[in-house]
Amino acid sequence: MKKTRTVSLALLVAVVAVAVGCRGPSERNGQASPSAVAEATSTALAVAVTSGTVYPVGDAALDLSVQRDGANVTDAAVHVTGDMTHAGMVPVEASAREISPGVYQASDFSFTMAGDWVLTIEVTLADGTVSRHEVAVRAQRP
Amino acid sequence: MQIPLALLAIFVLVDGFTGRQLAPRNVATTAVWLHYRGLVVIAIAVLGNAFCAACPIMLVRRPSAWLSRRLGGPYRWPTWARSKVLVTVLLLAVFWSYEAFDLWASPWLTAWLVVAYVAGALAVDALFPAGTFCRYVCPLGSFNFAMATVSPTQIVARDPDVCRSCRDKPCLHGRVTFDRDELPRPLHAAGLAFVPSSNVVHPNGNGVFPGCESKLFVPTMTSNADCTACMNCVRACPFDNVALALRSPAFEASRRPWWTRFGPSMQVMGVLLLFWGFLNAAAMVPPFFAAAEWASAVLGTRNEGVLLAVAFLVTGAAGVLLVTIAGVCADLLGGARSTPWESFRRWSHPMVVLAFGFWAAHYLFHFATGATSIVPVFEHFFEYRGFPVDTNWAIARLVPFRWIFPITATVSVAYALVAGVATFSLARRTFGRRGVVAMWPVLALIACLVTAQLVVLGLPMEMRGTLLGPSF
Numbered sequence: 376m377k378k379t380r381t382v383s384l385a386l387l388v389a390v391v392a393v394a395v396g397c398r399g400p401s402e403r404n405g406q407a408s409p410s411a412v413a414e415a416t417s418t419a420l421a422v423a424v425t426s427g428t429v430y431p432v433g434d435a436a437l438d439l440s441v442q443r444d445g446a447n448v449t450d451a452a453v454h455v456t457g458d459m460t461h462a463g464m465v466p467v468e469a470s471a472r473e474i475s476p477g478v479y480q481a482s483d484f485s486f487t488m489a490g491d492w493v494l495t496i497e498v499t500l501a502d503g504t505v506s507r508h509e510v511a512v513r514a515q516r517p
Numbered sequence: 518m519q520i521p522l523a524l525l526a527i528f529v530l531v532d533g534f535t536g537r538q539l540a541p542r543n544v545a546t547t548a549v550w551l552h553y554r555g556l557v558v559i560a561i562a563v564l565g566n567a568f569c570a571a572c573p574i575m576l577v578r579r580p581s582a583w584l585s586r587r588l589g590g591p592y593r594w595p596t597w598a599r600s601k602v603l604v605t606v607l608l609l610a611v612f613w614s615y616e617a618f619d620l621w622a623s624p625w626l627t628a629w630l631v632v633a634y635v636a637g638a639l640a641v642d643a644l645f646p647a648g649t650f651c652r653y654v655c656p657l658g659s660f661n662f663a664m665a666t667v668s669p670t671q672i673v674a675r676d677p678d679v680c681r682s683c684r685d686k687p688c689l690h691g692r693v694t695f696d697r698d699e700l701p702r703p704l705h706a707a708g709l710a711f712v713p714s715s716n717v718v719h720p721n722g723n724g725v726f727p728g729c730e731s732k733l734f735v736p737t738m739t740s741n742a743d744c745t746a747c748m749n750c751v752r753a754c755p756f757d758n759v760a761l762a763l764r765s766p767a768f769e770a771s772r773r774p775w776w777t778r779f780g781p782s783m784q785v786m787g788v789l790l791l792f793w794g795f796l797n798a799a800a801m802v803p804p805f806f807a808a809a810e811w812a813s814a815v816l817g818t819r820n821e822g823v824l825l826a827v828a829f830l831v832t833g834a835a836g837v838l839l840v841t842i843a844g845v846c847a848d849l850l851g852g853a854r855s856t857p858w859e860s861f862r863r864w865s866h867p868m869v870v871l872a873f874g875f876w877a878a879h880y881l882f883h884f885a886t887g888a889t890s891i892v893p894v895f896e897h898f899f900e901y902r903g904f905p906v907d908t909n910w911a912i913a914r915l916v917p918f919r920w921i922f923p924i925t926a927t928v929s930v931a932y933a934l935v936a937g938v939a940t941f942s943l944a945r946r947t948f949g950r951r952g953v954v955a956m957w958p959v960l961a962l963i964a965c966l967v968t969a970q971l972v973v974l975g976l977p978m979e980m981r982g983t984l985l986g987p988s989f
Contacts, residue, residue: 432977458539458540458541458542459540459541459980460539460540460541460619460621460622460980460981460982461540461541461546461550461621461622461883461980462540462541462543462546462547462550462551462621462883462887462890462894463541463547463551463883463884463886463887463888463890463913464541464886464887464890464980465541465887465890465910465913465914466541466542466910466913487918488918488978488979488980489977489978489979489980489981490978490979490980490981491622491980491981491982491983493539495539513981515979516803516977516979
């Protein structure tokens with residue numbers, strides 16, 4: 376019994392060590408509090424949802440502006456993932472296409488439930504650089 | 518079961534503190550607010566208080582005992598804190614914090630909640646006798662105790678005559694069975710009953726078997742309240758005379774078992790849980806947000822913490838008043854000249870059955886929407902930390918949205934029917950043939966409450982973190 380407990384404790388310590396030690400430092404920018412984020416920026420890239428912060432439940436078009444140092448960013452691959460703020464909700468994903476220089480649109484983004492959403496916008500630049508940004512929005516019944 | 522749950526708690530802490538702070542992708546928020554709550558009500562409905570039995574906090578018993586010896590304990594738990602008043606206040610604090618701080622949306626705060634829980638258990642059990650935290654302090658345990666009164670199982674003595682002839686009461690005090698010469702000396706002082714091997718007719722045979730930390734004596738148990746389902750009594754009984762027996766979910770509510778053992782605080786807590794359970798679900802529908810705006814205008818404050826506190830207190834007070842009014846009417850129809858307080862105490866028991874239906878429906882709403890999300894959440898846990906894992910969110914949803922209302926409505930109605938059966942049985946036991954008349958005010962209240970619950974469940978739900986509208 377004592378041996379079992381010792382082995383279990385060692386196992387727990389190992390899990391903690393692996394879990395904490397293997398965390399990728401590049402992911403740290405994903406930790407911003409969703410409710411506090413209205414527009415996410417990085418030093419190099421500014422990404423904003425220009426179509427507003429409140430959407431009706433159902434399909435919606437999301438307009439995104441992507442700029443670097445005030446200049447429009449073209450030819451980027453933009454992917455939007457929407458998560459609700461409660462556990463258990465399935466994320467919604469959509470790709471955005473460039474509709475004018477620096478402006479991208481995810482035309483078929485589906486807000487499946489009313490409430491708070493966190494949009495994770497992943498921008499892959501032409502040179503392969505990947506940048507992630509979080510924006511909080513709300514879906515509500517008409 | 519304690520070891521796997523302790524392992525899960527480690528994942529909760531690690532991901533809560535160091536993982537991505539997005540509730541649906543974090544082990545902390547998913548395991549605690551989705552799976553723990555959903556599985557708790559499922560376990561209570563089909564088995565009993567299984568989560569207290571599997572609680573990993575039990576694993577700090579040895580450290581707390583070690584600390585206790587060094588702190589000069591155990592000290593006596595204050596008499597004033599032995600009712601359910603303290604845990605009711607703590608429950609209110611948890612419910613309020615859950616809404617006010619959006620705990621469901623914050624892995625970080627959820628992890629801190631787990632830390633505070635373990636630290637609290639360690640501190641209380643280090644200063645006071647083992648089991649004090651479970652019995653008098655733990656809000657989750659008290660919630661489980663109250664809801665488990667609806668469980669279809671209960672610890673019973675198989676043959677009461679065996680208990681009558683039992684001298685040492687090992688189910689209560691614990692048992693030591695060794696050859697007398699080999700008995701370790703510290704065990705003499707542990708208060709455990711020594712039962713010679715020759716007297717033991719239990720498959721467990723020799724060893725050290727602790728008794729009930731909640732100080733429940735099996736042959737006198739009439740309720741699941743305070744029973745952590747740890748099965749210590751089953752193992753300690755030298756005569757293999759303790760069993761987990763099946764019973765009706767309406768069994769306890771129709772027999773007023775808490776009247777003498779727990780005092781009125783248990784009944785007040787049960788009724789408050791009913792109405793706070795309703796509020797907890799109603800806080801997700803548009804009429805609640807409209808009511809919050811109205812209350813904000815009337816009270817002249819936009820402070821959501823204040824508005825939530827008012828909502829909980831007003832709802833709780835209204836609930837106690839409604840049950841009292843229905844109880845007084847029922848007693849008058851039954852021919853009893855009871856005080857309002859006596860009426861409340863008599864008719865509060867079926868309300869706990871209804872309360873379980875409300876909480877179960879709400880928790881199953883969340884559980885059914887994404888129970889299988891625990892798989893991609895764990896995949897994400899490792900992917901986030903650089904492991905070559907491709908998270909598959911497609912399997913996250915357990916059932917389609919259109920199934921949610923039928924499931925939750927069925928649960929609510931089923932337990933309303935059980936509450937109705939308990940009311941009928943209670944009325945007949947109390948008033949005899951006049952009980953058929955006396956029960957109707959209480960049945961009417963149950964019907965009104967379950968209808969209100971169905972309306973709430975039928976309305977479109979919103980998962981939002983603010984009471985008074987967008988904050989961005």
